[in-house]
Amino acid sequence: MTPFELVEPASLGEALALLDPDDPAVRPIGGGTALMLMMKAGFFEPRRLVSLRGLGPGITGINEGADGALDIGAMVRLGQLERSPVIRRAAPVIAETLVTHSNVRVRNVATIGGNLAHGDPHMDLPPVLIALGAEVVAASPSGERRIAVENLVESYLETALGGDELITSLHIPSQRNRRAAYIKVTARSADDWPALGVAVSLAVENRAIRAPRIAIGAATETAMRLPKAEAALTGGASWRDTGREAAAEAPVIGDHHGSAAYKRVLVGVTVERALRRALAGVEIAG
Amino acid sequence: MTAPSRTIAFTLNGRPVTAEVAPHHTLIEVLRDGFGLYGARESCGQGLCGCCTVLLDGRGVSSCLYLAVFADGAELVTVEHLAAGGELDPVQEAFIEAGAFQCGFCTPGFVLMTKQLLDEHPDPSDDQIRHYLSGNLCRCGTYPQIVEAVKLAARKRGSV
Numbered sequence: 063m064t065p066f067e068l069v070e071p072a073s074l075g076e077a078l079a080l081l082d083p084d085d086p087a088v089r090p091i092g093g094g095t096a097l098m099l100m101m102k103a104g105f106f107e108p109r110r111l112v113s114l115r116g117l118g119p120g121i122t123g124i125n126e127g128a129d130g131a132l133d134i135g136a137m138v139r140l141g142q143l144e145r146s147p148v149i150r151r152a153a154p155v156i157a158e159t160l161v162t163h164s165n166v167r168v169r170n171v172a173t174i175g176g177n178l179a180h181g182d183p184h185m186d187l188p189p190v191l192i193a194l195g196a197e198v199v200a201a202s203p204s205g206e207r208r209i210a211v212e213n214l215v216e217s218y219l220e221t222a223l224g225g226d227e228l229i230t231s232l233h234i235p236s237q238r239n240r241r242a243a244y245i246k247v248t249a250r251s252a253d254d255w256p257a258l259g260v261a262v263s264l265a266v267e268n269r270a271i272r273a274p275r276i277a278i279g280a281a282t283e284t285a286m287r288l289p290k291a292e293a294a295l296t297g298g299a300s301w302r303d304t305g306r307e308a309a310a311e312a313p314v315i316g317d318h319h320g321s322a323a324y325k326r327v328l329v330g331v332t333v334e335r336a337l338r339r340a341l342a343g344v345e346i347a348g
Numbered sequence: 349m350t351a352p353s354r355t356i357a358f359t360l361n362g363r364p365v366t367a368e369v370a371p372h373h374t375l376i377e378v379l380r381d382g383f384g385l386y387g388a389r390e391s392c393g394q395g396l397c398g399c400c401t402v403l404l405d406g407r408g409v410s411s412c413l414y415l416a417v418f419a420d421g422a423e424l425v426t427v428e429h430l431a432a433g434g435e436l437d438p439v440q441e442a443f444i445e446a447g448a449f450q451c452g453f454c455t456p457g458f459v460l461m462t463k464q465l466l467d468e469h470p471d472p473s474d475d476q477i478r479h480y481l482s483g484n485l486c487r488c489g490t491y492p493q494i495v496e497a498v499k500l501a502a503r504k505r506g507s508v
């Protein structure tokens with residue numbers, strides 16, 4: 063790797079001041095797992111990395127509000143999320159997703175902030191967090207704002223974050239009375255990067271499906287919701303027909319894990335399976 | 349550009365040490381070049397194979413993907429430490445007794461990941477064993493013996 067400067071600010075204000083919106087060679091660093099791969103490949107040569115390790119407890123905690131909403135600091139490690147009793151109870155789909163995410167060593171180091179800011183479309187958590195309706199809290203010198211995870215990534219490795227903006231936490235609304243499932247499809251080993259990821263989240267009231275959210279990752283330019291499939295499901299479509307709608311609607315692209323035609327077939331089948339998993343043991347009218 | 353090096357202090361295999369490192373140095377470079385510890389090897393260099401595994405505050409990390417400066421203040425254990433008292437660790441004994449290696453290149457990584465596994469799950473299921481070790485590759489293909497070795501190690505540790 064080429065030499066660079068590494069700074070370790072002790073406060074958020076200091077960290078923001080050390081970023082430089084005009085210089086793409088200045089980046090924040092969380093766990094560094096994604097950055098290190100890019101630096102070792104010579105794909106990224108930083109001038110300065112701003113470490114977020116010293117920013118204190120506000121950025122390293124997992125908190126559950128009285129209403130069941132979760133606030134997760136940006137420097138929380140993926141392994142910490144996986145093992146957290148709060149996450150396992152309040153949003154178990156996250157812990158289930160992490161089991162086949164990369165490997166134990168990567169999860170021991172990678173942070174949720176770095177995971178979301180990386181902007182690689184081939185990732186497992188973004189569709190899950192989109193299905194859960196999560197938002198990131200982002201801070202910049204001009205203040206704080208919330209960005210829905212579905213609007214965070216704009217294109218390959220490009221996010222809506224400004225060059226002097228940091229993710230400070232992730233907010234997940236209460237999942238009480240909701241059920242969710244994630245299915246990862248891989249072309250090689252079970253813990254490989256996904257060829258497709260499908261996440262669904264929904265409520266069941268009076269034996270009817272309410273407010274479903276269906277999101278896919280790793281098969282489109284960015285992880286995204288599939289609103290037509292969601293509307294079909296709310297309108298009473300079968301799981302199979304909802305899957306068909308999803309396959310017709312999704313702007314699928316191919317990559318080295320599979321062609322667009324193959325992935326389109328996978329979308330249909332996997333949406334149906336994800337709905338079946340989320341609704342296992344639940345009776346639905348019709 | 350030359351980046352200034354800095355002094356980091358950490359515990360290495362039970363003893364407090366300091367090292368002069370530049371920000372772009374990886375942990376494995378410092379362990380091998382600075383401390384002559386060759387048990388961790390850089391093989392894939394991408395976090396995939398586990399040959400470079402070390403324990404940082406009790407948990408496995410890929411030292412090929414870890415900035416050395418981030419080890420400041422940490423407690424680090426490499427495979428060299430396991431038999432420091434002159435006796436093999438139960439996990440090492442189990443790997444030998446189960447014949448869980450051929451060339452041995454991958455073994456330090458598997459042994460250290462097994463330590464994290466058994467610390468967190470003293471009596472692991474087959475699924476847990478496969479899950480914790482899925483990020484370690486053995487080119488000699490001794491996987492069945494490795495799974496047996498982990499179970500043997502769990503029994504050895506349980507009976508101590």
Ligand SMILES: Cc1cc2nc3c(=O)[nH]c(=O)nc-3n(C[C@H](O)[C@H](O)[C@H](O)COP(=O)(O)OP(=O)(O)OC[C@H]3O[C@@H](n4cnc5c(N)ncnc54)[C@H](O)[C@@H]3O)c2cc1C
Pocket residue numbers: 089090091092093094095096097098099114136162163164165168171172173174175176177178179180184185186187223227228229230253254255256394395396413
């Ligand atoms: C071997 C291996 C296997 C993998 N397998 C999978 C897999 O199966 N599925 C999957 O989904 N992913 C996989 N990944 C990717 C992994 O999820 C990411 O590398 C990791 O989540 C990035 O987190 P980090 O903290 O290490 O990020 P870093 O490398 O620190 O940062 C990543 C990006 O985010 C920026 N950043 C970091 N923190 C912040 C912040 N708080 N605010 C704003 N920007 C920030 C950085 O500048 C950089 O652009 C794998 C990675 C490896 C190395």
Ligand code: FES
Pocket residue numbers: 389390391392393394395396397398399400401410411412413
């Ligand atoms: S060399 Fe580090 S994981 Fe392969």
Ligand code: FES
Pocket residue numbers: 448449450451452453454455485486487488489490
């Ligand atoms: S024993 Fe040779 S690589 Fe595992």
